[in-house]
Amino acid sequence: MSNINKFEPFQLDVLQEIGNIGSGNATTALSNLINKSVDMKVPKVNFGPFSAITESLGDAEKAVIAVYLRVVGETPGNMYFLLSQKSANQLLSDVLQMDLINKKEYSDIEISALTEIGNILAGSYLSSLANLTHLKIFPSVPSLSMDMLGAVLSSGMLQSGQYDDYALLIETNFLEGSENVEGNFIFIPDPGSLHKIFHSLGVPIHD
Amino acid sequence: MIESTILRVGIAELNVLRGEGIIKTTGLGSCIGMTLYDPINQVGGLAHIMLPASRIARDANFNKAKYADTAIPELLDQMLSLGASRKNIHAKMAGGAQMFQIELDSMKIGYKNIVKCKEILKELNIPIRSEDTGGGVGRTIELNILNGSLSVRSIKYGIKEI
Numbered sequence A: 001m002s003n004i005n006k007f008e009p010f011q012l013d014v015l016q017e018i019g020n021i022g023s024g025n026a027t028t029a030l031s032n033l034i035n036k037s038v039d040m041k042v043p044k045v046n047f048g049p050f051s052a053i054t055e056s057l058g059d060a061e062k063a064v065i066a067v068y069l070r071v072v073g074e075t076p077g078n079m080y081f082l083l084s085q086k087s088a089n090q091l092l093s094d095v096l097q098m099d100l101i102n103k104k105e106y107s108d109i110e111i112s113a114l115t116e117i118g119n120i121l122a123g124s125y126l127s128s129l130a131n132l133t134h135l136k137i138f139p140s141v142p143s144l145s146m147d148m149l150g151a152v153l154s155s156g157m158l159q160s161g162q163y164d165d166y167a168l169l170i171e172t173n174f175l176e177g178s179e180n181v182e183g184n185f186i187f188i189p190d191p192g193s194l195h196k197i198f199h200s201l202g203v204p205i206h207d
Numbered sequence B: 001m002i003e004s005t006i007l008r009v010g011i012a013e014l015n016v017l018r019g020e021g022i023i024k025t026t027g028l029g030s031c032i033g034m035t036l037y038d039p040i041n042q043v044g045g046l047a048h049i050m051l052p053a054s055r056i057a058r059d060a061n062f063n064k065a066k067y068a069d070t071a072i073p074e075l076l077d078q079m080l081s082l083g084a085s086r087k088n089i090h091a092k093m094a095g096g097a098q099m100f101q102i103e104l105d106s107m108k109i110g111y112k113n114i115v116k117c118k119e120i121l122k123e124l125n126i127p128i129r130s131e132d133t134g135g136g137v138g139r140t141i142e143l144n145i146l147n148g149s150l151s152v153r154s155i156k157y158g159i160k161e162i
Helices: A009-034 A050-055 A085-096 A108-133 A149-161 A193-200 B068-081 B105-123
Strands: A038-040 A044-049 A063-073 A077-083 A137-139 A143-148 A166-176 A182-189 B006-008 B014-018 B022-028 B032-038 B043-049 B090-095 B128-133 B139-144 B150-154 B158-161
Touching: A009 A038, A009 A044, A009 A085, A009 A108, A009 A166, A009 A182, A009 A193, A044 A050, A050 A149, A050 A166, A063 A085, A063 A108, A063 A149, A077 A085, A077 A108, A077 A149, A085 A108, A108 A137, A108 A143, A108 A182, A108 A193, A143 A149, A149 A166, A149 A182, A149 B022, A182 A193, B014 B022, B014 B068, B022 B032, B022 B043, B032 B068, B032 B105, B032 B139, B043 B068, B043 B139, B068 B105, B090 B105, B090 B139, B090 B150, B105 B128
Parallel strands: B006 B022, B090 B128
Antiparallel strands: A038 A166, A044 A166, A063 A077, A063 A137, A063 A143, A077 A182, A166 A182, B014 B043, B022 B139, B032 B043, B032 B090, B139 B150, B150 B158
């Protein structure tokens, strides 16, 4: 199966809508988890060289907290839940009902809590995508890293890198009402997965 | 004060420089920052290598900087064109980390990148002067063209020269 090297505007609209539905579900899950209202921005679909994809999210050296998991099933890919440390501290404080606002390093329990939050949100994102497409899509076991944006994101571009010099990233920014928790949901489908998503939704594909 | 050149190399890119200045790449995870340097002619180069081998590339018109087995020879060629002398060249490298503790084959890519880079350097008969590879941290590196020093920065360990 060949990969898609350029996209029609309506195809990008479909991918944006996937981001919208997936992130909408994940945002609702987050809102339920912390019992606060969470807003999301309009998802962005970025298609381009790896360095441009990273830059679209900020400085490659920027410190981030990333929960990463491999998406498995009929549309494999990579998923991230990205937060700044300030946002992660606020999120942990809300979920664990403790004051962790000035935390610099996390205990094992705090790391598992953040990882599990990422797991729940990724699960909601992917289940809505599975419902929409009637494809089998599952999250695998998540893992957390606190490090440079470029370093954590490159793991999710390896599958694209094996076939292409481009990656496609669907990104949604979310914001808790009082703006103390802000972050991103990111879905990077593997090159072959886009065909299956488009096909399942009846979107025409030109090779 | 004279502003010195800072060349930035993105993921799956490479660049070379002569005389003075800095070549830099940021946020190396499982990727390798491969630097070659000729101290006599002050010619240096840096490649931000993503994957070990180019045999999986699907067309002939692929990006050489992305793979260890094509990036290192390309870096060497460009340095020779810039006036470097083959016999003076040594390598310093950093990166090849495992950023997430998941037992997936794709997660061992950092280790595979390190092994492949060393294999290619050996084939080309280029000695490795120093390295800061493996582990689980992201790195930013800067090669100083004036003296060949390589600074490696990570959030966890700060800055060190190798």
